Amino acid sequence: MELSEFAVLVVDDDPMVASALKFFVEGRGYRFASAAGVASAVAALAAKPFDAVLLDLYLPDGDGLEVMDRALELDPPPAVIVMTARAEIHGAVAAIRRGASDYLAKPLDLEDLGVRLDQALEHASMRRKLALFEELQKRQSSAIARSAAMKEVLALAARVAATPSSSALLVGESGVGKEIVANCIHEESERRRRAFVRVNLAAIPESMVEAELFGSVRGAFTDAKRDRAGLFATAEGGTLLLDEVCEFKPELQPKLLRALEERRFFPVGSDRERRMNVRVLAATNRDPMAMIARGVLREDLYYRLATIVIRIPPLRERRDDVLPLAAHFLDRFRVELGRPAVALSSVAEAALLAYEWPGNVRELRNVIERAVIVAESDTIGRGDLGLPSSERAVDAGEPPQPAQAESLLLDDVEQRHIRRVLGLAGGSKTRAAAMLGVSRSTLWEKTKRYEIE
Numbered sequence: 001m002e003l004s005e006f007a008v009l010v011v012d013d014d015p016m017v018a019s020a021l022k023f024f025v026e027g028r029g030y031r032f033a034s035a036a037g038v039a040s041a042v043a044a045l046a047a048k049p050f051d052a053v054l055l056d057l058y059l060p061d062g063d064g065l066e067v068m069d070r071a072l073e074l075d076p077p078p079a080v081i082v083m084t085a086r087a088e089i090h091g092a093v094a095a096i097r098r099g100a101s102d103y104l105a106k107p108l109d110l111e112d113l114g115v116r117l118d119q120a121l122e123h124a125s126m127r128r129k130l131a132l133f134e135e136l137q138k139r140q141s142s143a144i145a146r147s148a149a150m151k152e153v154l155a156l157a158a159r160v161a162a163t164p165s166s167s168a169l170l171v172g173e174s175g176v177g178k179e180i181v182a183n184c185i186h187e188e189s190e191r192r193r194r195a196f197v198r199v200n201l202a203a204i205p206e207s208m209v210e211a212e213l214f215g216s217v218r219g220a221f222t223d224a225k226r227d228r229a230g231l232f233a234t235a236e237g238g239t240l241l242l243d244e245v246c247e248f249k250p251e252l253q254p255k256l257l258r259a260l261e262e263r264r265f266f267p268v269g270s271d272r273e274r275r276m277n278v279r280v281l282a283a284t285n286r287d288p289m290a291m292i293a294r295g296v297l298r299e300d301l302y303y304r305l306a307t308i309v310i311r312i313p314p315l316r317e318r319r320d321d322v323l324p325l326a327a328h329f330l331d332r333f334r335v336e337l338g339r340p341a342v343a344l345s346s347v348a349e350a351a352l353l354a355y356e357w358p359g360n361v362r363e364l365r366n367v368i369e370r371a372v373i374v375a376e377s378d379t380i381g382r383g384d385l386g387l388p389s390s391e392r393a394v395d396a397g398e399p400p401q402p403a404q405a406e407s408l409l410l411d412d413v414e415q416r417h418i419r420r421v422l423g424l425a426g427g428s429k430t431r432a433a434a435m436l437g438v439s440r441s442t443l444w445e446k447t448k449r450y451e452i453e
Contacts, residue, residue, distance in 0.1 A: 038062035079120035147318035172312035175362030194238030202247035202439030358417030
C-alpha cells in the first residue's frame with residue numbers, strides 16, 4: 001500500500017505498544033517512526049519533520065512533556081496526542097495547557113484513536129499550508145517590485161516604516177495592492193511584532209462604525225450587552241489600515257481627526273479616555289481632492305492622514321510586474337489546491353502581458369486561480385486563463401503593445417470591466433461587488449455614473 005506524505009512519530013518505551021501502533025498507523029496509510037525515550041524522540045524530531053506525535057508521558061529517561069515542548073517549538077509544529085496508562089487529571093491538564101492537541105488513556109481504543117489522529121493530521125495539513133502561504137507572503141513584496149514604478153512605491157513605503165508612527169495615505173484603483181503595501185510598511189517597521197489590523201469602512205453598517213473603531217461600553221446603545229474593545233484597541237502598538245476612507249461618515253471624521261492628533265479617544269458611552277499608540281494608514285480608490293471638493297472628505301482629516309501620499313500605479317502601467325505576480329499566484333494556488341507542478345505556456349504569458357487588467361492585481365490573482373483549477377495538463381494554455389475573447393488575439397504569440405494599452409481612457413476600461421463582472425454575477429450587484437472587492441454602495445455609485453442598469 002502506498003503511504004501518504006503524513007508522518008507519525010510514536011514515542012513509547014513498550015515495544016508491544018510501539019509494534020501495535022506501527023501496524024495501526026501504517027494501516028491508515030501514514031508513515032511511521034518510533035522512539036523509546038526522551039533523547040531518541042528529540043533526535044528524531046530534529047532529524048526530519050513529523051505531522052503528529054503519539055506520546056507516552058512517562059518515559060524511562062525523563063518526562064514526555066519535555067518531548068512535547070521540543071515538538072511544539074518546531075515550525076510548523078506537529079499535533080501532539082498524549083497517551084498514558086496513568087490517567088491522572090493533573091497530567092491531562094498539564095499536557096493540554098502546554099499545547100497538546102488531545103489526550104488519551106491506555107489501554108487505547110483504536111477506533112477512537114483513529115478518529116482523533118485523522119483530525120490531528122487534517123489540522124497539521126492546514127498548518128503546513130499556512131506555513132507555505134506565509135512564506136509566499138513574505139516573498140510577495142519583492143515579487144511585485146520588478147517595475148521601476150513599484151520599486152519607487154516600496155522605497156517610499158520603507159521610508160514611512162522607518163518612522164515611529166507617521167501616517168500615510170495609499171491611493172490607487174481597486175485591486176492594485178494597497179493593503180499589501182500597507183502590510184509592507186507594518187512588517188518593515190518596529191511595530192511588526194504587534195497586530196496589523198485592516199478595516200473596510202464601507203463594509204461596516206453606518207450605525208456601528210464608531211463602536212467598531214473606538215469600542216463601546218456595556219449599555220451604550222441597544223444590544224451593547226458587554227464592553228467592546230474596538231479596532232484601535234485591537235491594533236494597540238501596531239498598525240491600523242482604514243480602507244476606503246472616503247466612505248467614512250463625515251459626521252464621525254472630527255472624532256477620528258481628534259484621535260489621530262491627540263493620540264487618545266473616548267469609547268462610545270464612556271467618560272474615560274483611552275490613550276493609543278497606533279500607526280494609522282488610510283487607503284482609497286478615489287481622488288481625495290475631488291472628495292474634498294464634494295464635501296465627502298474633510299480637508300483637515302486628509303492632511304492629517306496624508307503625511308505621505310503613496311500612489312500605487314495600476315497594473316497596466318507596470319507590465320514588468322505581470323509575469324512575476326502570475327508566478328507568485330501560481331505557486332500559491334498550486335499549494336492551496338494540491339496541484340502538482342504547473343507552468344504557464346509562452347502563449348498564456350503573452351496573453352497575460354497583452355491584457356489591460358482593469359481589475360488590476362486582484363483580477364490577475366483570480367485569473368491564475370481559475371487557470372490552476374481548470375487546467376487539465378501541467379501547462380496552462382491561453383484558454384485556461386478565461387480572458388475575454390474581445391482582447392487582442394495572442395494565440396500566435398503576438399507581443400504586447402503598451403502604447404496602445406495606455407491610450408485607453410481609465411473610465412472606459414473601468415466601465416467595461418464592471419459590465420463584464422455584472423454579467424458574470426448574473427446581474428446581482430451584491431455578488432458583483434464581492435467579485436470586484438468593493439462595497440455595494442461603491443458599485444452602485446459607479447453603475448449610476450456609467451448609466452449601467
